[in-house]
Amino acid sequence: MSYKSFGHVLRISTFGESHGPAVGCVIDGCPPGLEITAGEIRAEVLRRATGKSRHTSQRREKEDVQILSGVFEGRTTGTPVALLIENTDARSKDYDDIKRKFRPGHADFTYWKKYGFRDYRGGGRSSARETTMRVAAGALARKWLKQNLSVEIQGWLAQLGPIRTDTALHWETVDDNPFFCPDPERVPELELYMDQLRKSGDSVGARVNVIARNVPAGLGAPIYGKLDAELASAMMSINAAKGVEIGAGFDCVAQMGTKHRDEMTPEGFLSNHAGGILGGISSGQDIVVSTAFKPTSSLRIPCRGLDIDGNEVEIVTKGRHDPCVGIRATPIVEAMMALVLMDHVLLHRAQNS
Numbered sequence: 001m002s003y004k005s006f007g008h009v010l011r012i013s014t015f016g017e018s019h020g021p022a023v024g025c026v027i028d029g030c031p032p033g034l035e036i037t038a039g040e041i042r043a044e045v046l047r048r049a050t051g052k053s054r055h056t057s058q059r060r061e062k063e064d065v066q067i068l069s070g071v072f073e074g075r076t077t078g079t080p081v082a083l084l085i086e087n088t089d090a091r092s093k094d095y096d097d098i099k100r101k102f103r104p105g106h107a108d109f110t111y112w113k114k115y116g117f118r119d120y121r122g123g124g125r126s127s128a129r130e131t132t133m134r135v136a137a138g139a140l141a142r143k144w145l146k147q148n149l150s151v152e153i154q155g156w157l158a159q160l161g162p163i164r165t166d167t168a169l170h171w172e173t174v175d176d177n178p179f180f181c182p183d184p185e186r187v188p189e190l191e192l193y194m195d196q197l198r199k200s201g202d203s204v205g206a207r208v209n210v211i212a213r214n215v216p217a218g219l220g221a222p223i224y225g226k227l228d229a230e231l232a233s234a235m236m237s238i239n240a241a242k243g244v245e246i247g248a249g250f251d252c253v254a255q256m257g258t259k260h261r262d263e264m265t266p267e268g269f270l271s272n273h274a275g276g277i278l279g280g281i282s283s284g285q286d287i288v289v290s291t292a293f294k295p296t297s298s299l300r301i302p303c304r305g306l307d308i309d310g311n312e313v314e315i316v317t318k319g320r321h322d323p324c325v326g327i328r329a330t331p332i333v334e335a336m337m338a339l340v341l342m343d344h345v346l347l348h349r350a351q352n353s
């Protein structure tokens with residue numbers, strides 16, 4: 001099983017490899033009548049793209065979105081929406097050296113163990129290139145949620161390596177810097193940190209948060225389709241994700257019940273440690289999710305590793321890599337939030353309306 005799909009009523013399937021001819025997706029279950037253009041989808045896709053600043057991979061994809069089906073005269077028809085983006089800037093020769101080697105910390109090893117065969121070019125199917133299509137599909141979900149329920153989804157970089165970056169929350173500035181940092185005062189520090197990191201050849205992790213506002217109470221399917229479980233699964237499926245927190249997350253370990261419980265008044269909840277989800281069902285409060293991304297494993301600094309025959313070898317990775325993949329993850333977590341929420345709105349309607 002290749003497990004290319006997720007979602008229940010709104011079902012997203014992605015396909016393609018980083019150095020194959022194209023990446024694509026099929027969005028099944030999108031209600032008819034949603035106005036959408038390739039340009040709108042591309043605008044979302046470009047927010048995530050490589051090569052937009054010196055702090056990310058310098059691969060420069062055109063990211064031209066083709067709508068192959070499911071949209072007629074500018075509106076979804078209710079039939080499967082198929083989207084395709086051709087890969088235009090793959091440089092496969094960079095990967096010749098690691099053809100028979102495993103990068104420590106990379107999916108190279110486990111893909112080989114699982115399939116006994118792998119597309120080593122740019123990580124193949126394990127490449128973050130796949131996330132392009134999540135963002136493309138997310139563009140439809142985001143628009144539908146906004147138009148139908150006024151749901152607003154906002155992601156941001158909360159921490160890059162040792163630097164906390166949400167020391168102030170100026171939402172209108174998040175897209176004005178290459179990091180999706182909500183505090184403009186932190187940006188020069190991030191630039192300096194990333195310049196030094198890039199020179200050193202090392203990489204670092206990041207924390208990316210996302211909030212969804214105006215989510216109606218009642219979304220989530222107890223007990224095996226709990227909204228928090230579905231969101232955690234969606235976020236953990238993003239490349240390099242290593243941890244997910246909902247609301248207070250792991251801080252709840254040290255919290256007292258008297259603090260953690262979100263007291264209720266006629267004017268509303270007095271706090272939001274639950275992150276907007278109680279018993280796996282949305283409470284009507286903001287939904288807050290935090291995802292930890294590991295440091296990139298493709299490094300030019302040599303290290304010890306193995307080849308496919310089990311021989312000890314030195315590993316040096318060439319190519320155009322992100323010193324911090326978390327920098328480009330904000331549009332991806334936003335897309336996954338949108339896709340899970342829209343799926344659960346449709347699921348809720350199926351049972352309750």
Ligand code: EPS
Nearest residue numbers: 050057059122123127128129319320321
């Ligand atoms: C990636 C390795 C690099 C990145 C790529 C993700 O690929 P390449 O060496 O082919 O340039 O550029 O990111 C993208 C192409 C993208 O669109 O996000 C990896 O190993 O995940």
